[in-house]
Amino acid sequence: MAGFDEDRIVRLLEARFAKTGSSLVRGIGDDAAVVRSRGAREHWVVTTDMLIEEIDFRRAWFSPAQVGHKSLAANLSDLAAMGARPRFFTVSLALPEGILPRWITACYRGMAALARRHGVLLIGGDLSRSPSGIQITITAIGETVGRRPLYRSGGRPGDILYVTGKLGMAASGLELLRQGRAAGNTRAERAALRSQRTPLPRCETGLWLARSRLVRCMMDLSDGLSIDLPRLCRASGTGAELSGSLLPVFPDSRRWHCDPLALALHGGEDFELLLAVPARQTERLEKSYPSSLPRITRIGRLCSRPGVRWSPDATAPLRPLKPAGFDHFRK
Amino acid sequence: MAGFDEDRIVRLLEARFAKTGSSLVRGIGDDAAVVRSRGAREHWVVTTDMLIEEIDFRRAWFSPAQVGHKSLAANLSDLAAMGARPRFFTVSLALPEGILPRWITACYRGMAALARRHGVLLIGGDLSRSPSGIQITITAIGETVGRRPLYRSGGRPGDILYVTGKLGMAASGLELLRQGRAAGNTRAERAALRSQRTPLPRCETGLWLARSRLVRCMMDLSDGLSIDLPRLCRASGTGAELSGSLLPVFPDSRRWHCDPLALALHGGEDFELLLAVPARQTERLEKSYPSSLPRITRIGRLCSRPGVRWSPDATAPLRPLKPAGFDHFRK
Numbered sequence: 001m002a003g004f005d006e007d008r009i010v011r012l013l014e015a016r017f018a019k020t021g022s023s024l025v026r027g028i029g030d031d032a033a034v035v036r037s038r039g040a041r042e043h044w045v046v047t048t049d050m051l052i053e054e055i056d057f058r059r060a061w062f063s064p065a066q067v068g069h070k071s072l073a074a075n076l077s078d079l080a081a082m083g084a085r086p087r088f089f090t091v092s093l094a095l096p097e098g099i100l101p102r103w104i105t106a107c108y109r110g111m112a113a114l115a116r117r118h119g120v121l122l123i124g125g126d127l128s129r130s131p132s133g134i135q136i137t138i139t140a141i142g143e144t145v146g147r148r149p150l151y152r153s154g155g156r157p158g159d160i161l162y163v164t165g166k167l168g169m170a171a172s173g174l175e176l177l178r179q180g181r182a183a184g185n186t187r188a189e190r191a192a193l194r195s196q197r198t199p200l201p202r203c204e205t206g207l208w209l210a211r212s213r214l215v216r217c218m219m220d221l222s223d224g225l226s227i228d229l230p231r232l233c234r235a236s237g238t239g240a241e242l243s244g245s246l247l248p249v250f251p252d253s254r255r256w257h258c259d260p261l262a263l264a265l266h267g268g269e270d271f272e273l274l275l276a277v278p279a280r281q282t283e284r285l286e287k288s289y290p291s292s293l294p295r296i297t298r299i300g301r302l303c304s305r306p307g308v309r310w311s312p313d314a315t316a317p318l319r320p321l322k323p324a325g326f327d328h329f330r331k
Numbered sequence: 332m333a334g335f336d337e338d339r340i341v342r343l344l345e346a347r348f349a350k351t352g353s354s355l356v357r358g359i360g361d362d363a364a365v366v367r368s369r370g371a372r373e374h375w376v377v378t379t380d381m382l383i384e385e386i387d388f389r390r391a392w393f394s395p396a397q398v399g400h401k402s403l404a405a406n407l408s409d410l411a412a413m414g415a416r417p418r419f420f421t422v423s424l425a426l427p428e429g430i431l432p433r434w435i436t437a438c439y440r441g442m443a444a445l446a447r448r449h450g451v452l453l454i455g456g457d458l459s460r461s462p463s464g465i466q467i468t469i470t471a472i473g474e475t476v477g478r479r480p481l482y483r484s485g486g487r488p489g490d491i492l493y494v495t496g497k498l499g500m501a502a503s504g505l506e507l508l509r510q511g512r513a514a515g516n517t518r519a520e521r522a523a524l525r526s527q528r529t530p531l532p533r534c535e536t537g538l539w540l541a542r543s544r545l546v547r548c549m550m551d552l553s554d555g556l557s558i559d560l561p562r563l564c565r566a567s568g569t570g571a572e573l574s575g576s577l578l579p580v581f582p583d584s585r586r587w588h589c590d591p592l593a594l595a596l597h598g599g600e601d602f603e604l605l606l607a608v609p610a611r612q613t614e615r616l617e618k619s620y621p622s623s624l625p626r627i628t629r630i631g632r633l634c635s636r637p638g639v640r641w642s643p644d645a646t647a648p649l650r651p652l653k654p655a656g657f658d659h660f661r662k
Contacts, residue, residue, distance in 0.1 A: 023418065023474075024452055033454035035419055035472070037375070040368035044375065048421040048455060048470055054462040055425075087354065088366055090379040092468045094386075121355055123364035124379060126468075131385040135461070137423045137468035139379055141366070143354075 029235070030151050031078040031219055032142075045142040045149050047078035053133035061177045064103045065110030066197040067136070072111045074222065075140035076118060076201035077271040081220035082149035083210020084142030086120040086203060092137040094130035107136075110198075118203050150210050150275075154217040155236035157304040159276035162285075163248065164202050165294040167225060168260055169195035171267025172253035179256060188252035199271045205293045206273055214285045218275040224268040226323045229308050232274060241318060242300035242310035261312070266324040276302055360566070361482050362409040362550055363473070376473040376480050378409035384464035392508045395434045396441030397528040398467070403442045405553065406471035407449060407532035408602040412551035413480035414541020415473030417451040417534060423468040425461035438467075441529075449534050481541050481606075485548040486567030488635040490607035493616075494579065495533050496625040498556060499591055500526035502598025503584035510587060519583035530602045536624045537604055545616045549606040555599040557654045560639050563605060572649060573631035573641035592643070597655040607633055 025034040025043060032047035051057060051071040062070070072089065079086045091111070095104070115122060120140070173196025176182065176189055184190035202220070209215045217236055221228050225242075233240050249260035272294075277285050282298070289296060300310070309318040356365040356374060363378035382388060382402040393401070403420065410417045422442070426435070446453060451471070504527025507513065507520055515521035533551070540546045548567055552559050556573075564571050580591035603625075608616055613629070620627060631641070640649040 024454060027452065027454045028456070030455075033419070033421070035454070037368045037371035037373045037474075040371040040373075042368045042371075044368075046419070046421060046454060046470075046472065048423050048457050048468075050423045050425055050457050050459050050468070052425055052459055052461060055460050088364070088377070090364070090377060090470060092379050092381045094381055094383055094466060121358065123355060123358045123366070123377060124361075125359070126379050126381050128381050128383055129386050130383060130464075130466070132463045133461075135425060135466050135468075137379075137381070137457075137466075139377075139421060139470035141377065143368075 026151065031081040032084070034082070034149055041146050042143045043149055045079055045082045045084035045144065046139065047075055048137065048139040049074040049078065051136045053135065059134075061182055062197055064106035065113070067134070068107035068110030069114050069198045071136040071138050072114050072140075073199045073201045073271060075138045076114070076120065076203055077199075077220045077222065079140055079142035080201050080203040080206030081218050081273060082142070082144070082151070083206050083218065084144050084149055085207060086118050086140055086142045088121050088123045089115070089138050089140040090123060091125040093125065094128045094135040096130045096132055096134065099134070118201070144210065147210070150215060150218040152217055152219045152232045152235035155232060155238055155276035155302045156216065156278070157238050157302050158279050159216055159302040160279055160282050160298055161240060161242070161300045161302065162275050162277060162296045163221070163272050163299055164205055164296050165270070165272040166248045166250045167221070167270055167272060168253065168263030168267040169250045170199060170269040170271070171263045172250055172256070172258045173197065175253070175258050176256055181256065188255065192250065192253060196269065199269065201271055202273050202294065208290065208293060209273070209275060212285065212288065214277055214281045216276045216278060218273055221270045221272045221274055222268060224266045225264065225274070226266050226308070226321050228274060229321070230323065232276070233302070233306070233308060236276070236302065238302040239305045240300055240302050240308045242308065242321060243314065244310055244312040245314055246297065246299045248295070248297040265321065357482065362412040363415070365413070365480055372477050373474045374480055376410055376413045376415035376475065377470065378406055379468065379470040380405040380409065382467045384466070392513055393528055395437035396444070398465070399438035399441030400445050400529045402467040402469050403445050403471070404530050404532045404602060406469045407445070407451065407534055408530075408551045408553065410471055410473035411532050411534045411537030412549050412604060413473070413475070413482070414537050414549065415475050415480055416538060417449050417471055417473045419452050419454045420446070420469055420471040421454060422456040424456065425459045425466040427461045427463055427465065430465070449532070475541065478541070481546060481549040483548055483550045483563045483566035486563060486569055486607035486633045487547065487609070488569050488633050489610050490547055490633040491610055491613050491629055492571060492573070492631045492633065493606050493608060493627045494552070494603050494630055495536055495627050496601070496603045497579045497581045498552070498601055498603060499584065499594025499598040500581045501530060501600040501602070502594045503581055503587070503589045504528065506584070506589050507587055512587065519586065523581065523584060527600065530600065532602055533604050533625065539621065539624060540604070540606060543616065543619065545608055545612045547607045547609060549604055552601045552603045552605055553599060555597045556595065556605070557597050557639075557652050559605060560652070561654065563607070564633070564637070564639060567607070567633065569633040570636045571631055571633050571639045573639065573652060574645065575641055575643040576645055577628065577630045579626070579628040596652065
């Protein structure tokens, strides 16, 4: 974000606010916060995420149902990253003059369809006028029963890094929208557009991974690997080494003049999971991982040397991976 | 809100979404939602509220610390209305270009001061650019231990209505701001401005009232008595009769050309509590009510005849109380 650095502000807030209360298990700085009732077997996991017109979507490019879907999906993805089962959410909707009631209804319909699929209930919200543009803020609450959630921290040098699904698809879908190709003429175009407009949060996968007890730490990829992986490293007190040739890129995006590798490294909004697994557990993980879930791919490893380095292929020397901020809808 | 009716949308959402899950105690339609862990003694109470620039505040009239204070206060007030103790909150902040880091820090400082006073912890949030104007969305989580929260429903015909504090102060403070008298030259002016810019949520009062077990139902006054009282009546399945001469108005506002009675009926953002008490319990309530808490005042009663009626004084006949929407910052 131009003008300020989200990570810097998060650190400022951690310093100013972070305290542990009797029921607060984990506060600012992870995908979600964790609170717990005294004596309860559940941890409640709380996350919040905004979707803002002209920053995160354009009305010309998204149907109201797609806006509703995506705003909830971003929140469910944070819960998935903690290995929490989504349970409840609230919606705050700020609407400019001229929004028709049927836009609102269709937006809620998109949300409701995704909510039903994941068994999550809308429990409240707020409505307001907006002087310009639509803003949707969702807070989602999930739970883990009988075990702690997975955090970004906990990774150790030597752990193997995995991601779910393919990387760079959502960004390549955004590129299609920018090129005025919103209709989706091929299967690959439609897949990219779906990934951008109605991403599927990896709730089931996150739950399976958390329950497997084979995963040391996990987060979701919302800002892109080159921004998110350093966050996981910082939380775990490690560095990381990536192999570009291992990344599960989306090669079809070449057809609309994208660089699949650059999008896999820097594209945001994939809402895939990034996780670290002890090297001795990788075989067990790969053998027991259900084929019904989106594929997981090894992409590198954590190391003790700070910083994230990568090589485009197995022979090239490692070089620092510079964050190339994903600039959402403003170019 | 111009163009749509919040209550209508809430009813639409109740119809579309409201279901009871195993842990959901109360969903859409009250000041906050209530969820509960299996076996836990606590109920968690969840609420969410937005503060939007040019709708809810103007930067020329509010310091950043006041904006931070007020955004949290509105949420804590919802928890107070449920008789819940505030525990945690998340903050989503959308900021336009040109906001200085020190504005953000000061805004969080205002929030932190109020948070400390009520022992509530910031546990997470989201930051984003905004194409225009500041939007703050807070979700607050409270708890009640060993008892259920208080709802808007549960009032019965014959119950006596009370409010805390004075009504119309926040609206009279807004009128001062509109008249360019933001400095506050007299004690009364400063009190009105404080009520508008840094309202004090009635958390302690709400907790005391809930624990007294003398109160049948409660809500906070955010949109004004003429809008909020019909909501309590609808939830309780009753009507109500108000006596204008009993209302705890703020007479000093006459000095800046306000009508104290009109503001008490229709002014919003007072964040006082409205509650109903069985007639046979009023004496016990008034005797045991601590003098350290803001005064409570009888203002009328619930009745079986639907609708809210009022009389300006004891001798005049009852007439319907028409909602005169409090139009926030747009005139």
